[in-house]
Amino acid sequence: MTQSPIPPVDAKAVVELARELIRIPSVAGREGGEQAAAELVARTMSGFGWRPHLTEVAPGRTNVVATVDGGGGPGPTLALEGHLDVVTEGDRTAWTVDPFGAEIRDGRLYGRGAADMKAGVAAMLHGARALQRSGSFPGRLRLLALCDEEGMMLGAKRAVADGHLEGVSGVIICEPEGGEICPSSKGALRLRFDLAGRMAHGAMPELGRSPIPVASSLIQELAEVQAALQRDPGAHPTLGMAYLTPTVVVAGSLDQMNVSPARATLAVDVRTIPGVDHARLLEDLRSRCARLGRTHEVAIELTVIDDRPPVEIGAEEPLLLALGRAHSELWGHSAPLGGVPGTTDGTIITRDTGIPTVVYGPGGKWIAHQADEFVEVEEIPRYADTYARAAQIFLSGPAA
Numbered sequence: 001m002t003q004s005p006i007p008p009v010d011a012k013a014v015v016e017l018a019r020e021l022i023r024i025p026s027v028a029g030r031e032g033g034e035q036a037a038a039e040l041v042a043r044t045m046s047g048f049g050w051r052p053h054l055t056e057v058a059p060g061r062t063n064v065v066a067t068v069d070g071g072g073g074p075g076p077t078l079a080l081e082g083h084l085d086v087v088t089e090g091d092r093t094a095w096t097v098d099p100f101g102a103e104i105r106d107g108r109l110y111g112r113g114a115a116d117m118k119a120g121v122a123a124m125l126h127g128a129r130a131l132q133r134s135g136s137f138p139g140r141l142r143l144l145a146l147c148d149e150e151g152m153m154l155g156a157k158r159a160v161a162d163g164h165l166e167g168v169s170g171v172i173i174c175e176p177e178g179g180e181i182c183p184s185s186k187g188a189l190r191l192r193f194d195l196a197g198r199m200a201h202g203a204m205p206e207l208g209r210s211p212i213p214v215a216s217s218l219i220q221e222l223a224e225v226q227a228a229l230q231r232d233p234g235a236h237p238t239l240g241m242a243y244l245t246p247t248v249v250v251a252g253s254l255d256q257m258n259v260s261p262a263r264a265t266l267a268v269d270v271r272t273i274p275g276v277d278h279a280r281l282l283e284d285l286r287s288r289c290a291r292l293g294r295t296h297e298v299a300i301e302l303t304v305i306d307d308r309p310p311v312e313i314g315a316e317e318p319l320l321l322a323l324g325r326a327h328s329e330l331w332g333h334s335a336p337l338g339g340v341p342g343t344t345d346g347t348i349i350t351r352d353t354g355i356p357t358v359v360y361g362p363g364g365k366w367i368a369h370q371a372d373e374f375v376e377v378e379e380i381p382r383y384a385d386t387y388a389r390a391a392q393i394f395l396s397g398p399a400a
């Protein structure tokens with residue numbers, strides 16, 4: 001099938017959509033926010049002649065999904081994905097602009113979610129529209145604008161459960177990666193250790209079983225586990241090292257300094273790279289807990305709050321090649337391959353379906369969640385054009 005050249009996206013319209021999305025404070029839990037963003041996306045899709053499918057995942061938190069059939073005969077399905085929620089603006093005095101004002105200054109569009117990731121959502125919608133306007137193409141596109149990425153990724157989990165990824169051959173996650181194409185993402189485990197011993201008077205500690213020194217031993221063992229992982233598998237070329245970081249320690253009470261407490265709780269944020277097997281890591285941690293518990297007569301319970309494996313797709317994956325070729329054509333230079341330091345909805349999609357996901361989108365990698373978050377205005381239509389071209393290459397097959 002011959003490929004029609006794709007007309008450039010309407011730059012004004014895609015930037016205006018990003019600005020409208022930024023003006024909606026879609027912070028999790030803030031009245032109306034996420035829902036209003038979902039409704040704006042649905043209206044935009046309807047305006048393009050698509051049929052958006054809305055699913056309320058939790059009260060006021062909605063997924064929006066649409067399918068654009070190419071009309072050019074059989075072919076794969078490519079999904080483009082973005083999330084609608086943003087993190088809080090935090091301390092407003094740290095901002096030099098209104099966090100929800102969508103102000104443009106010196107070629108930069110400012111606001112919470114400018115990079116993470118309302119520019120990406122606007123670009124994927126207009127990119128898909130541009131490909132559709134260029135004529136028929138094989139297969140189809142699926143657009144996924146999901147809720148709750150910044151929390152427990154309920155939107156991605158629900159999209160998988162609802163079957164929206166069935167038959168999909170690849171997913172572009174339109175998160176900000178500063179011009180890099182990212183085929184790998186770090187994994188994450190959120191762990192909670194509850195230690196239970198026996199309370200005692202601070203004057204007679206020998207009558208109790210304090211969990212505090214045991215928590216301290218456990219923290220030391222976590223450091224040993226981290227050191228072992230940093231030796232093997234060592235450093236990943238784009239993701240760096242694995243880390244086990246204690247982030248919360250709770251025990252005793254400052255009002256009761258003469259009481260040796262019965263309980264302590266430790267939370268640990270684990271970040272992993274390909275080559276670290278989560279099941280084996282958890283088994284190791286459980287056996288360490290059991291041994292420490294026996295030695296000190298303190299029960300240690302390990303709870304896995306969340307388990308997101310590292311993601312890495314192969315260098316020959318057609319989606320990676322299509323994105324690389326489209327980027328080179330439109331930007332005049334090849335995009336470096338990078339790694340995502342955090343996790344994305346793509347982590348959940350690959351974990352639960354095995355479908356390859358690649359992360360690539362407008363905005364700097366490090367600007368997300370900061371004050372004065374911004375995206376370069378000219379990047380937004382450029383990414384939209386790149387998505388359209390990458391989709392055309394991917395759906396038409398490598399020979400095209």
Ligand SMILES: [Zn+2]
Binds near residue numbers: 083116117149175
């Ligand atoms: Zn994001």
